[in-house]
Amino acid sequence: MTKKTSHILLWVYAVGFIVYLLAPLAVMAGAAFNNDKFPSVMPWKGFTWRWFDELYHDVYIWQYSQNTLWVALTVVALAVPIGTAGAILVNSLKGRSRSLLYAAMISPILTPGAVIGISTLIFWSKFSVPAGLHLSILGQTSFIAAYVMLMVLARLQSFDAGLEEAALDLGASHWQTLRRVLLPHLYPAIGAGALLAFFQSVENFNITKFTRGASNTLTVYIGSKARSGASPSINALATILIGVTIVGAIGYEVWRRRKAARLALLD
Amino acid sequence: MNELLRRYGKPLTGLAVFLTAFWLLFLVILPYFDMFASSFRPYLPAVDVGGPKDVYSLNNYLTIFENADWHFFGFTFPMTIHLWVFILTILFSCLTTIVSLLMCYPLAYFMAKVISPKGLATFLLLLVVPLWVSELLRAFAWFIVLAFKGPLSLTLQNLGVIAEPIRWTWGLWGYSGVLIGLTYAYILFMLFPLYNAMTSLDTNQIEAAEDLGAKWWQTHWRVIIPHSKPGIASGSVTVFMLAVGSILVPTLLNSPSSSWFTEVIYNRMFDQNDWNGGAAYAFLLLLVCIFFVTGMMRYFRVGLADIAK
Numbered sequence: 375m376t377k378k379t380s381h382i383l384l385w386v387y388a389v390g391f392i393v394y395l396l397a398p399l400a401v402m403a404g405a406a407f408n409n410d411k412f413p414s415v416m417p418w419k420g421f422t423w424r425w426f427d428e429l430y431h432d433v434y435i436w437q438y439s440q441n442t443l444w445v446a447l448t449v450v451a452l453a454v455p456i457g458t459a460g461a462i463l464v465n466s467l468k469g470r471s472r473s474l475l476y477a478a479m480i481s482p483i484l485t486p487g488a489v490i491g492i493s494t495l496i497f498w499s500k501f502s503v504p505a506g507l508h509l510s511i512l513g514q515t516s517f518i519a520a521y522v523m524l525m526v527l528a529r530l531q532s533f534d535a536g537l538e539e540a541a542l543d544l545g546a547s548h549w550q551t552l553r554r555v556l557l558p559h560l561y562p563a564i565g566a567g568a569l570l571a572f573f574q575s576v577e578n579f580n581i582t583k584f585t586r587g588a589s590n591t592l593t594v595y596i597g598s599k600a601r602s603g604a605s606p607s608i609n610a611l612a613t614i615l616i617g618v619t620i621v622g623a624i625g626y627e628v629w630r631r632r633k634a635a636r637l638a639l640l641d
Numbered sequence: 642m643n644e645l646l647r648r649y650g651k652p653l654t655g656l657a658v659f660l661t662a663f664w665l666l667f668l669v670i671l672p673y674f675d676m677f678a679s680s681f682r683p684y685l686p687a688v689d690v691g692g693p694k695d696v697y698s699l700n701n702y703l704t705i706f707e708n709a710d711w712h713f714f715g716f717t718f719p720m721t722i723h724l725w726v727f728i729l730t731i732l733f734s735c736l737t738t739i740v741s742l743l744m745c746y747p748l749a750y751f752m753a754k755v756i757s758p759k760g761l762a763t764f765l766l767l768l769v770v771p772l773w774v775s776e777l778l779r780a781f782a783w784f785i786v787l788a789f790k791g792p793l794s795l796t797l798q799n800l801g802v803i804a805e806p807i808r809w810t811w812g813l814w815g816y817s818g819v820l821i822g823l824t825y826a827y828i829l830f831m832l833f834p835l836y837n838a839m840t841s842l843d844t845n846q847i848e849a850a851e852d853l854g855a856k857w858w859q860t861h862w863r864v865i866i867p868h869s870k871p872g873i874a875s876g877s878v879t880v881f882m883l884a885v886g887s888i889l890v891p892t893l894l895n896s897p898s899s900s901w902f903t904e905v906i907y908n909r910m911f912d913q914n915d916w917n918g919g920a921a922y923a924f925l926l927l928l929v930c931i932f933f934v935t936g937m938m939r940y941f942r943v944g945l946a947d948i949a950k
Contacts, residue, residue: 380857381755384747384750384751384755385751385755387747387748387751388748388751388752388756388764391744391748392764392767392768394825395768395771395825395829396767396770396771397786398779398782398783398785398786398825399770399771399774399778399779399782401782401785401786401792402778402781402782402785405785412788413785414785414788414791414792415785415792416791416792416795416796417795455660456660456661456663456664459656459657459658459660459661460657460660460661460664462645462657463645463657463658463661466644466645473945475661475665476945476946477945478665478669478670479664479665480945480949481669482668482669483949484878484882484930484934484948484949485927485930486882486885486886486903486923486926486927486930487886487888488886488888488903488906488907488923488926489673489676489886489923489924489926489927490672492676492906492910492916492919492920492923493672493673493675493676493920493923494668494672495916496672496675496676496679496916496917496920497671497672497675497676498672499916500675512667512668513668515664515668516664516668516669516672519664519668524949538648542648547650548648548649548650548652548653549650549653551648551649552649552653573773576775577775577776577777579776579777579888579889580886580887580888580889580903583888583907584907584910593775593777596777596781597777597888597889597892597893598892600777600781600784600892600893601784601892601893604784608781609785612778612781612782615774615775615778616770616774616778619769619770619773619774620769620770622773623766623769623770623773627766
């Protein structure tokens with residue numbers, strides 16, 4: 375096989391892969407506009423907005439969206455400080471204690487959500503804490519903090535500790551050193567970690583399903599009823615979410631290109 | 642630790658230690674330990690807890706061997722439905738991992754070594770939507786596509802490829818839909834670690850192999866694959882773990898004759914209201930994951946830090 379033919383084959387494969395990734399999502403989005411009670415694009419029974427209307431008037435969707443938002447924001451508020459503190463702590467250790475602490479910290483990432491959910495539920499029931507979204511928050515935080523920790527730890531590798539020495543020598547307090555020297559360096563990682571934490575929480579199904587008690591989040595509600603009560607209003611919601619993602623991606627790309635152009639101008 | 646004290650002083654160091662300790666003790670270690678301990682005890686009403694009936698035993702685990710014999714093609718196996726589901730869950734999670742790896746390898750190579758940087762930027766932009774769409778919507782998309790008399794069947798019928806609509810989720814002992822859904826849901830978790838591992842390979846090494854007369858498959862087998870090991874290990878662990886622990890995908894894409902071990906756990910917890918029984922099965926699931934992770938680390942000779950990347 376010559377290099378040229380292999381490259382052509384790889385191009386064909388790559389395009390096919392993109393089609394494979396996008397086509398099911400396109401079908402799902404298309405079904406949101408089909409005037410058919412079962413979510414599908416075939417047979418096509420005419421264009422309609424009625425599923426968006428139905429979604430808008432679904433009280434559960436609004437209520438569970440609020441729950442989801444509340445849970446996600448609390449998880450961010452917990453996981454970001456915990457993950458950052460964990461990263462700073464593990465980064466200051468060396469040798470065996472470091473690998474041991476590191477292993478303990480990333481173990482929730484390597485644990486199935488069902489296991490985290492069940493262990494959280496059983497553990498807190500010993501203290502008479504009933505199931506509910508507060509337990510979902512604790513369960514989600516246990517693995518999302520690990521993601522934040524990994525991102526902050528990666529960023530810490532490029533930190534020049536000499537800067538802190540300089541700050542301390544020049545009379546900065548401990549708090550000032552943290553606030554003015556270390557944290558500014560970590561902000562990109564903390565910001566990215568917060569964003570990831572938010573989305574991980576919103577889309578979490580496994581842990582929330584086991585710990586939620588009688589409450590619901592959007593993902594668990596839709597995931598549990600999708601098969602039996604499949605309604606195109608779910609597709610309408612999916613279409614909105616995909617639309618937001620596309621707008622966000624394009625916005626980010628435009629911002630990135632402008633920034634690159636500005637930097638090029640400065641050179 | 643002393644270093645930390647010197648830099649940030651007692652209150653701030655204390656805060657960092659407190660936050661980390663709260664996380665690891667109350668959200669990770671103690672709950673795991675408690676689940677493990679509970680899994681050996683019967684699930685009793687509150688009055689009986691600590692009473693004479695509350696004894697440690699393996700009963701919660703042994704239920705996996707209980708129930709009727711299992712018949713298959715006229716043979717009778719001493720196999721129960723829970724054990725059968727457990728084994729198939731592991732098998733199909735492995736299959737999902739292998740399929741994802743085979744599908745991603747050429748693409749990761751393409752992204753790392755073939756496409757131009759400008760083309761790659763566009764390519765990555767096309768991956769943004771699939772990457773950010775949640776697991777729920779990925780599974781739901783295939784639920785629609787694979788529906789009986791759904792888009793896939795109708796398209797193939799219109800093209801004249803098949804005559805009758807097909808039950809896409811009924812193949813492979815009822816796990817074909819689950820396999821398709823799991824692969825689609827988690828494939829990008831294989832792609833990016835592989836791609837990252839391959840970009841760190843110096844292209845000169847590939848050219849040197851070619852100049853020295855290696856065939857294309859020899860270059861891959863002897864140069865590129867060995868270099869990609871950390872990526873293969875990391876991607877495989879992530880995909881396997883997500884697949885074996887998935888609830889959403891099997892819930893949406895199961896056939897009437899199949900179920901997933903996580904669903905068995907859920908039913909035991911909340912339908913039979915046996916939390917400690919659920920804990921025992923959850924611990925089995927955790928054991929499988931531990932075996933898989935340590936197995937991969939040994940086989941590919943990589944550390945935990947490579948896998949968590």
